[in-house]
Structures are given as C-alpha cells and as structure tokens.
Amino acid sequence: MTSWYQRKRTRELALVACFLAPALSIFFLYRLLPLGWNVLLSFQSWSPLKAATWIGVDHYEEMLLDDDVFWDALTNTLIFIGCSPIAIALALAIALLVNSDLRGAAIYRTIVFLSYPLMTVAVGIIWRWLYDERGGFFNYVMRSSGVIDQPVKFLQSFDWALPCVIAADFWQVLGFYMIILLTGLQSIPQHLYEAARVDGVPAGARFWRITLPLLRPSIFLCIVVGILNSFTSFDLVYVMTNGGPGHATELLITYIYKAGFGQSRFDYAAALTVVQFLLLVVLTMLANKLSGGNAGSLER
Amino acid sequence: MQRRQLLKSTVAFSAATVLSAPAIAQTPKKISFLTWNLVHLEAQIKGWIQGFTSTRPGVEVEWIDKKGPEVPVYYATQLAAGTPPDIVDIQGALGLEYAAQGALVDLTPRFAAEAAIKGRYDPDYLSNWVFEGKSYMVPYYVSKTLLFWNKTRFKEADLDKPPANFDEILAAADKIKGGDKTGMLTLNFDWLYWPLMMMNGVDLLSKDLKTPTFKTAKAEEVVAKLAAATKSGAINSISWTGRWVEPNEAFATGNVGMLQAHAPAFFWIKGNGPWINGETLGAAQMPGDWATPNSHGLGISKGSKQPDLAWDFVKYLTDSDVAMQFSRVASVLTGNKAVDQAILAKFEKDDPLAFQVLKTQVEHTDKMCGNWRLGNDSRVKDAFWPEFQSAMLGRKDAKTALADAERRVLRELKRA
Structure with a gap:
C-alpha cells in the first residue's frame, strides 16, 4: 500500500516538475542567472574586450566614497519614491470621488485612467513641450495672464527640473493608482458602512476606521508600484531632461545606463545595479512591514 | 536486421550530406557595415553596396543603420557578444575610446602600405583619430x-x-x-x-x-x-x-x-x-x-573575420567616385581633399550661402580644439x-x- 502510494506520489511530483520546468528554466535563464552574473561582475574589472579580473569591493568603494553622481542619483531616486505617497493620496481622493454617486463618475474615471496606457516616451515628450520655455503651455498661460514677465525655465532649472519630472510621472501613474484603489473600495462590504451609519459614526471616522484599514492591500500594492516606478522611470527622465541640468534629475536607473552604455563601464554599472536591487528589496520589505505584513493582507 | 541496415544507411547518408556540403556550396564572404543615422540614404547606400559586391563574386555586405544615441549601445552589446559589425561609422571622440579599449584595428600599417589613401585626406582631420601614435579611423564626413x-x-x-x-x-x-x-x-x-x-x-x-x-x-x-x-x-x-x-x-x-x-x-x-x-x-x-571638430570616421572592428575585405570596402566608400556621390546627396564634406574641392566648387555656383558655410570647414583646420586624444x-x-x-x-x-x-x-x- 505504502509503496503504491509512494510510486503514485513520485509520478505526480514528476508530472508537476515537467509542467513547471519550462517556466522555471525561463526564470532561471532570464532572471536568476543574469542577477547572479551581475553580482559577480560587480566585483570584477571587465569590459567587452578585456578578460574579467577580480577586484573585490573596489567598485563599491568608489561608489560610496568617491562618486558624487551616485549620491545625487540616490538622493533623487529617494525623493522620487518619497513623493509617491502624495500621488497615492491624490489617487485615493479621486477614487473616493468617482466611487461616490457623483454624476458622470464613469467618464471622470476613464479620463483619469487614460494617461496610464500611454507610452512613457510619449508622456515625456508631451510634458517636455508643456514645460517648454518658449512655446510651452504653462509659460504661455502664465505670461498671457500676466502672472510672469519672463518665462520660467522649468526643465533648465536646478530647482524646478526634478519636481517637474515628478509631476509628469504623477500624471501618468495616477490613473493606475486610482483603478487599484477603486477596486479596493468596491470590495469593501457595504454592510459595514450601513452598520456604522446606524450607529451614528461620522463620515470622517468611517473613512479612518473602515475605508483606510480595509484598503491596506490596495495601498500596499500602490506603494510597491510607486517604488518600482521610481526605479524604472528611465524613459521619462531620458526624454524630458536626460538627467540634467547637471545631475539634478539623475536617477539611479539613468546613471546605470550612462555608466554602462555611455562610459562603457559595465562592471561599475553592475555594482550600481546591485545597490539599486538591494534598495528595492529593503524598501519593499519596509512597505510590507508598515502595511501590517503579508503584503497588506487582511486575513490572518 | 533490416531495421539496423536502414539505420546505418540513414546515418551514412546524413554524414555524407553534411560533410560534402562545404565542398559543394561556396561559403560567401560576408561583412557588415554599421552607419550612424544615415537611414535617409538607404537607396544610395544600397546602390554603393551593390557596386562593391558586383565586382566581387561571393561577397555580401550587410548594412545596419542605427540612430545616433543607439549606435554606442548597439556597438557595445555587439562587442560583448563577440559579433561586432566589421565596419563602423563612429562620431567624434568615441572612435578613440573604442581604439583605447582595443575594439578597432590599427590602420597605421595599411596607411603606410598605401600612401595614396592617406594622401587623400586633410591631415588635420585624419589626425583626429590618432591615438597613442596610431591611426584608427578613415574620415567619412567631416565638420567643425x-x-x-x-x-x-x-x-x-x-x-x-x-x-x-x-x-x-x-x-x-x-x-x-x-x-x-x-x-x-x-x-x-x-x-x-x-x-x-x-x-x-x-x-x-x-x-x-x-x-x-x-x-x-x-x-x-x-x-x-x-x-x-x-x-x-x-x-x-x-x-x-x-x-x-x-x-x-x-x-x-x-x-x-x-x-x-x-x-x-x-x-x-x-x-x-x-x-x-x-x-x-x-x-x-x-x-x-x-x-x-565633430566628424564621422570609418573604423574596422578588431573582431572582424574579414579585415582585408572590410578595408577594401572602406577604401571603396571613401574613394573619389563614391565619396563625391555621398558628398552631393548628404551635403557634407568628406575630408577627401579632391572631393571637397569639387563639391565646394559646385556649391559656390549653386548655393553661395552653403558654400560660405562649408568653406569654413576646410580653412584653419590647424586650429581645431576640444579634440584631446583621450581614451x-x-x-x-x-x-x-x-x-x-x-x-x-x-x-x-x-x-x-x-x-x-x-x-x-x-x-x-x-x-x-
């Protein structure tokens, strides 16, 4: 009986392994192997035409002690991440609005979401022209209405460039956050609100005590997407400012690209990638912890 | 028994087919040519390639064009993969960087062996791609x-x-x-x-x-x-x-x-x-x-399996006939002194303003700056x-x- 059961179980496991093998091999080839090779590369001196030599932590030492651009890029990336709660709060406000009995809510929902499926490159081009010093929409409106005499150099200013890029990013991801939060809102059982109303709980308390806690999984997802977005906004920055002026809008991801393909320092770019990866892991874990663990799940 | 015989026959036939293939089919000599944002000259470039291959039976030239920002990325990945294009059109000091990394063939011996080729060019433009005393690129189109x-x-x-x-x-x-x-x-x-x-x-x-x-x-x-x-x-x-x-x-x-x-x-x-x-x-x-200066040059990748053929192609592209056609359709100067004089004469007659602009490109070439020969x-x-x-x-x-x-x-x- 036991041996029959064991044979059956082995056959089942073999079948499961067969089904999993294609997906796992792709995951291994395209994810784990490059990641492993990247980590190895970060401890080596290598270029496409030079054999790799082991140099230990030299790249990390250079990065931490002798590379101002790395610190600029890291700071900007953290600012980018730090701003995502603002976008999430804004998206939550819109989600609450379109989830209410507002007339034409479906139309507003579509309008807000429309920006998300746009290609990021297109978003970058649109916003670059909106900010343009000479023919840009913002300068045109402000000059026409007499608010300013001289055009504001939005993307050419060390002070304005990063907030401008972040605003463009907000505009694009807002629709996505809104849909996630709206889905979360619609999955909250209505009887909880009805019971609260019967008990005379004011609207503010209903939001803080029912809506927000039950939205935790959706908010967690938005935060994770926000973190990922900050690490992958390469195209937006590349199109709008290319990291400039100076390195005012340089993100880790744009710096990695420049180190690798602009300066042919693939080994150093690998070390930067490792740091970005670690940062991503730490921040995701932190977000998980802050949202109560288990990816913000409500079930215990 | 029959099955074994059948199997043997199949293996023998397959082996014979595979082994005899190289002897039957001529392996073509193939080179690739990477250009920098010249896709608008597709018809002309294909025509020049046709002109080159028509006199060289069995030779194929694959043309690849990339937009400016994509060229360094593409070339770097091809170098890493060990399959760099044989001939590369590179802008500015990037050629020196590739030379310093060992990606390009040293053309000094070829220039020494064919003094007439070297003599075609304005020495100041030619010297833009001299790194540690060695020449790595042939001027393709020049500007300052x-x-x-x-x-x-x-x-x-x-x-x-x-x-x-x-x-x-x-x-x-x-x-x-x-x-x-x-x-x-x-x-x-x-x-x-x-x-x-x-x-x-x-x-x-x-x-x-x-x-x-x-x-x-x-x-x-x-x-x-x-x-x-x-x-x-x-x-x-x-x-x-x-x-x-x-x-x-x-x-x-x-x-x-x-x-x-x-x-x-x-x-x-x-x-x-x-x-x-x-x-x-x-x-x-x-x-x-x-x-x-901000010129374009043609270099030969060290990874090229056909460096002699690549050199022939570079010479063909930069000889007076093809360079003149290129200069006319692209409105550029080539660094080839004879070609540039001829094209300037044409512009002087047809478009005096363009002539005035292009004339500056061949004057005072000894006063070029910002072109440090850095790797x-x-x-x-x-x-x-x-x-x-x-x-x-x-x-x-x-x-x-x-x-x-x-x-x-x-x-x-x-x-x-």
Whole structure:
C-alpha cells in the first residue's frame, strides 16, 4: 500500500516538475542567472574586450566614497519614491470621488485612467513641450495672464527640473493608482458602512476606521508600484531632461545606463545595479512591514 | 536486421550530406557595415553596396543603420557578444575610446602600405583619430564649428560684422538682447563650446593629457563672464541645456543674434528658418579661428573575420567616385581633399550661402580644439560638463565650479 502510494506520489511530483520546468528554466535563464552574473561582475574589472579580473569591493568603494553622481542619483531616486505617497493620496481622493454617486463618475474615471496606457516616451515628450520655455503651455498661460514677465525655465532649472519630472510621472501613474484603489473600495462590504451609519459614526471616522484599514492591500500594492516606478522611470527622465541640468534629475536607473552604455563601464554599472536591487528589496520589505505584513493582507 | 541496415544507411547518408556540403556550396564572404543615422540614404547606400559586391563574386555586405544615441549601445552589446559589425561609422571622440579599449584595428600599417589613401585626406582631420601614435579611423564626413550670425539682428544693434574676439562676442550679444531676443547660442555637446575657452587661451589639459590646466584666473574670468551673460539674457540659456534640436530651433526662429554650431546645423536651420538667405545670414570663423571638430570616421572592428575585405570596402566608400556621390546627396564634406574641392566648387555656383558655410570647414583646420586624444573622453566630459553647466546656470560661482571640475577631471585622469 505504502509503496503504491509512494510510486503514485513520485509520478505526480514528476508530472508537476515537467509542467513547471519550462517556466522555471525561463526564470532561471532570464532572471536568476543574469542577477547572479551581475553580482559577480560587480566585483570584477571587465569590459567587452578585456578578460574579467577580480577586484573585490573596489567598485563599491568608489561608489560610496568617491562618486558624487551616485549620491545625487540616490538622493533623487529617494525623493522620487518619497513623493509617491502624495500621488497615492491624490489617487485615493479621486477614487473616493468617482466611487461616490457623483454624476458622470464613469467618464471622470476613464479620463483619469487614460494617461496610464500611454507610452512613457510619449508622456515625456508631451510634458517636455508643456514645460517648454518658449512655446510651452504653462509659460504661455502664465505670461498671457500676466502672472510672469519672463518665462520660467522649468526643465533648465536646478530647482524646478526634478519636481517637474515628478509631476509628469504623477500624471501618468495616477490613473493606475486610482483603478487599484477603486477596486479596493468596491470590495469593501457595504454592510459595514450601513452598520456604522446606524450607529451614528461620522463620515470622517468611517473613512479612518473602515475605508483606510480595509484598503491596506490596495495601498500596499500602490506603494510597491510607486517604488518600482521610481526605479524604472528611465524613459521619462531620458526624454524630458536626460538627467540634467547637471545631475539634478539623475536617477539611479539613468546613471546605470550612462555608466554602462555611455562610459562603457559595465562592471561599475553592475555594482550600481546591485545597490539599486538591494534598495528595492529593503524598501519593499519596509512597505510590507508598515502595511501590517503579508503584503497588506487582511486575513490572518 | 533490416531495421539496423536502414539505420546505418540513414546515418551514412546524413554524414555524407553534411560533410560534402562545404565542398559543394561556396561559403560567401560576408561583412557588415554599421552607419550612424544615415537611414535617409538607404537607396544610395544600397546602390554603393551593390557596386562593391558586383565586382566581387561571393561577397555580401550587410548594412545596419542605427540612430545616433543607439549606435554606442548597439556597438557595445555587439562587442560583448563577440559579433561586432566589421565596419563602423563612429562620431567624434568615441572612435578613440573604442581604439583605447582595443575594439578597432590599427590602420597605421595599411596607411603606410598605401600612401595614396592617406594622401587623400586633410591631415588635420585624419589626425583626429590618432591615438597613442596610431591611426584608427578613415574620415567619412567631416565638420567643425563656426559662427552663424543673423545679419538682421546685427543691423538692428548697429553692428555690421561678426565679432573678432571674446569680448566683442559678449558685447554684440548684449546689444542684440531684449524682449524675446537673445544675443548668442552655442551647441554644447562633445565639447562644441570649447572655442569660447580656447580663444581666451584656456585649454582643458596639459600637452601630455595628464594634468588639468583650466583652473586659472583667466578661466575663472571667462566662465564668470559667460555666466553673467547667460543671466542677463545676452547668451540664451538653451546653450547650456539643449542638445541639438532646441538650440538650432531657437536660432531658426530668427530671434537670436549668433549661433556657434558645426556645419550640419546650417542645413537644419535653413530648413526650419524661412528667413534664412544670403542677405540675412552670415557664416564666419569663431574669433581666433578656433573650432571643435565633430566628424564621422570609418573604423574596422578588431573582431572582424574579414579585415582585408572590410578595408577594401572602406577604401571603396571613401574613394573619389563614391565619396563625391555621398558628398552631393548628404551635403557634407568628406575630408577627401579632391572631393571637397569639387563639391565646394559646385556649391559656390549653386548655393553661395552653403558654400560660405562649408568653406569654413576646410580653412584653419590647424586650429581645431576640444579634440584631446583621450581614451576616456566621455568620462572626462561627464566630469567637467556638469560643473561648467552649474556655473553657467548660476548654481555655482566660477571659482567653485572650476575647482570642483578640476577635482573630478583629475579623478578620471587617474582612473585611466
């Protein structure tokens, strides 16, 4: 009986392994192997035409002690991440609005979401022209209405460039956050609100005590997407400012690209990638912890 | 038994087929040719390739074109994969970087063996791709910076000729500025702004390329003056923030007095500025005749399996016939002296303004600057430029910016 059961179980496991093998091999080839090779590369001196030599932590030492651009890029990336709660709060406000009995809510929902499926490159081009010093929409409106005499150099200013890029990013991801939060809102059982109303709980308390806690999984997802977005906004920055002026809008991801393909320092770019990866892991874990663990799940 | 026989026969037949294949089919000699943003010349390039292969049976040329920013990425990945294109069209100092990394074939012995080939070219343009005494590229199409001046804006400011020195540039720019008008623009990529420094005797590095030489009182004065002019609007701030389209577009509106750019900008601004003609636009050398080159050259990848064939193709593309056709359709100079003289004569007759522009490209070629023969030019550039830009946009004062730039450039030189 036991041996029959064991044979059956082995056959089942073999079948499961067969089904999993294609997906796992792709995951291994395209994810784990490059990641492993990247980590190895970060401890080596290598270029496409030079054999790799082991140099230990030299790249990390250079990065931490002798590379101002790395610190600029890291700071900007953290600012980018730090701003995502603002976008999430804004998206939550819109989600609450379109989830209410507002007339034409479906139309507003579509309008807000429309920006998300746009290609990021297109978003970058649109916003670059909106900010343009000479023919840009913002300068045109402000000059026409007499608010300013001289055009504001939005993307050419060390002070304005990063907030401008972040605003463009907000505009694009807002629709996505809104849909996630709206889905979360619609999955909250209505009887909880009805019971609260019967008990005379004011609207503010209903939001803080029912809506927000039950939205935790959706908010967690938005935060994770926000973190990922900050690490992958390469195209937006590349199109709008290319990291400039100076390195005012340089993100880790744009710096990695420049180190690798602009300066042919693939080994150093690998070390930067490792740091970005670690940062991503730490921040995701932190977000998980802050949202109560288990990816913000409500079930215990 | 029968099954075994059948199996044996199948194996024997397969082996015979596979082994005999190379003997039956001629293996073609194939080379690949990577160009830099020349897709608009598809018909011509395919025609030239056809001309090359028609006299060489069994030879194939694969043409690959990439847009400017994609070329270094594409070439780097192909180098990493061990399959670099045999012939590469590379812009500016990037060729020296590839040479320093060992990606390109040293063409010095080939030039030595075929002196006539070397003799075709303006030696100053040819020397742009000499790294540590060795030649790595053949000029394909050449250019250097010049000064375009808007005669209408100059006339309005009571000026009648282009400035003769740095202070005259700033004074003219200051007189022209006002309202939506600005006095001057410059392209800034690939050190194209360096003539502004060089005309004041400020160079980036010592002759041996080992020491920064730009942190001087004179350099501080020049940087401070440029920053002040930018702040006042005499110099358009796009000079320090735009790359190609933005500054050229701003000049094409007709609201800017001067533009320091290389010759290809002329055809762009002419296409976008309906006001441009011989009466309204002037072309002159920058004061001191200083200019920064931004030429394209053809190199042969060291990974090429057909270096001799690749060299033949390079010679074919740059010989007088094909170079002349290329020069005509692309409105460029080639660095090939005979071809350039012929094309200039044609322009002098057909388009005097274009002639005036292109003529500057073959004059004073001994006064080229910003073309240090560095194997890590992009890193030095990335070290210097953000600090210089910070000074121009008023984030740092000239002294601090140059001190920071020196520290960063020195670090890159030590790393090399």
